Amino acid sequence: MANESNYKKTLKYLIILIVSSVIVVDLFIVLIPDAHTQHAIAIISLNITGATATGLGVIAVLRHGMSGSHGKSYLFLTIGIALWFAADLGIMYSYFVLNVDEFKQITLLDMLWLGGYLFLIFHLISIIRTIRIKNLSITLTIISAVIIGFVIVNLVSFLPIPESFLNNGVIDAAKKGYGLSDLVVTILYPILDLCLIVPSITILLNIYREYHHSVPWVLASVSLLVNAIADNGYTNDYINGSASALPWDLFYIADFIIMSGALFWYNRYHITDYISKKNKKNEYIN
Numbered sequence: 001m002a003n004e005s006n007y008k009k010t011l012k013y014l015i016i017l018i019v020s021s022v023i024v025v026d027l028f029i030v031l032i033p034d035a036h037t038q039h040a041i042a043i044i045s046l047n048i049t050g051a052t053a054t055g056l057g058v059i060a061v062l063r064h065g066m067s068g069s070h071g072k073s074y075l076f077l078t079i080g081i082a083l084w085f086a087a088d089l090g091i092m093y094s095y096f097v098l099n100v101d102e103f104k105q106i107t108l109l110d111m112l113w114l115g116g117y118l119f120l121i122f123h124l125i126s127i128i129r130t131i132r133i134k135n136l137s138i139t140l141t142i143i144s145a146v147i148i149g150f151v152i153v154n155l156v157s158f159l160p161i162p163e164s165f166l167n168n169g170v171i172d173a174a175k176k177g178y179g180l181s182d183l184v185v186t187i188l189y190p191i192l193d194l195c196l197i198v199p200s201i202t203i204l205l206n207i208y209r210e211y212h213h214s215v216p217w218v219l220a221s222v223s224l225l226v227n228a229i230a231d232n233g234y235t236n237d238y239i240n241g242s243a244s245a246l247p248w249d250l251f252y253i254a255d256f257i258i259m260s261g262a263l264f265w266y267n268r269y270h271i272t273d274y275i276s277k278k279n280k281k282n283e284y285i286n
Contacts, residue, residue, distance in 0.1 A: 010268065011215055018219075018261045022254045025049075029250060039101070042249040043092050049256035050085035056263035057081050064271045068278075070130065074266070076123035081259065083116035088252075106185045114185075117192040124199035131206050139205050143198055150194050154232065186238050193228035200224055216270070219262035227255040 025045055032038040057078030064074050087109040094100040133139060200221040207213050230251035237248075 007215075007269070010265075014261055014264065018258055021257050025253055025257070026250045029253075030247075039245060040095065042246060042253070043088075043095055046088050046249055046253050046256070047085070047092050049253050049260065050081075050088045053256045053260045053263060054078070054082045054085045056260055056267060060263060060266050060271055063267065064274060068274060070127070070270070070274075073123050073126040073130075074271075076119045076126060077263075080116045080119035080123060081256075083112045083119065087112035087116070106182050110185055114188065114192070117196065121192075121195050121199070124196065124203070127203055128199055131203065133202070134206050139202055142205060143201055146197065146201060147194065150190075150197070154190055183238075186235050189231040190228070190235055193224070193231050196224045197221075197228060213270075216262040216265040219258055219265065223255050223258040223262065226251050226258065230255070 029038055029042050029045060032041060057074070060074045061078050065071055066075065090107075090109045090112070200217065203217050204214065204221055207217065230248040233251070234248045
């Protein structure tokens with residue numbers, strides 16, 4: 001297993017790479033003067049970062065396999081990210097081939113995103129099952145505070161529902177081009193974000209003493225937080241009838257970059273250590 005100084009050195013360069021990548025890519029997109037070109041570059045960047053995260057996930061699954069306590073968790077994580085990436089590929093195809101700029105109604109792509117959330121939740125649950133909750137009271141207190149804060153922020157952002165959605169108790173779908181079902185699916189995203197944030201915090205609070213284990217979870221948690229900010233922002237814009245991919249695509253790009261960092265750490269240390277221990281065990285048996 002790599003020593004502490006090796007961990008810290010790798011972490012230092014990894015953080016520098018993540019931060020610089022996010023700044024360079026997002027600034028490059030923001031500084032593009034033409035709105036159409038800006039949107040196109042954002043979509044391409046989103047798919048490149050999504051492909052990177054998905055590729056690292058596939059490598060992790062192939063290297064680790066389905067055995068061990070984390071085999072299924074890596075698989076669930078990779079499937080979740082892959083579904084999100086597939087949805088982003090759909091956006092790129094729609095924009096460049098079908099000339100569709102923004103979706104105002106729910107589509108098959110939403111099913112891919114929602115499915116991605118489901119597998120990511122499975123991933124987090126599978127991790128929680130492998131750890132011991134050391135500080136139950138502290139964990140419950142912090143999680144309760146997070147849930148209450150999350151609900152308050154969303155209520156302040158989303159309520160009251162704009163009058164454009166309500167017309168004497170009947171949903172006015174004609175004005176905005178979408179209806180109640182579209183609103184319900186859109187509001188599902190922040191709810192699912194909370195379903196990811198809560199178990200992530202639970203894991204962080206109970207493995208913080210294990211340095212090489214905590215690093216990818218810190219990165220993954222930051223990634224999920226960035227995703228939650230983007231989902232809340234986009235949902236708020238959607239409800240108010242001003243849905244736009246920018247600036248929220250910048251957050252999703254950062255989300256994939258940070259998640260790629262977490263997956264790199266998994267491959268570099270967790271899985272490498274697992275393979276090394278497995279090989280030594282096989283040598284001992286033989």
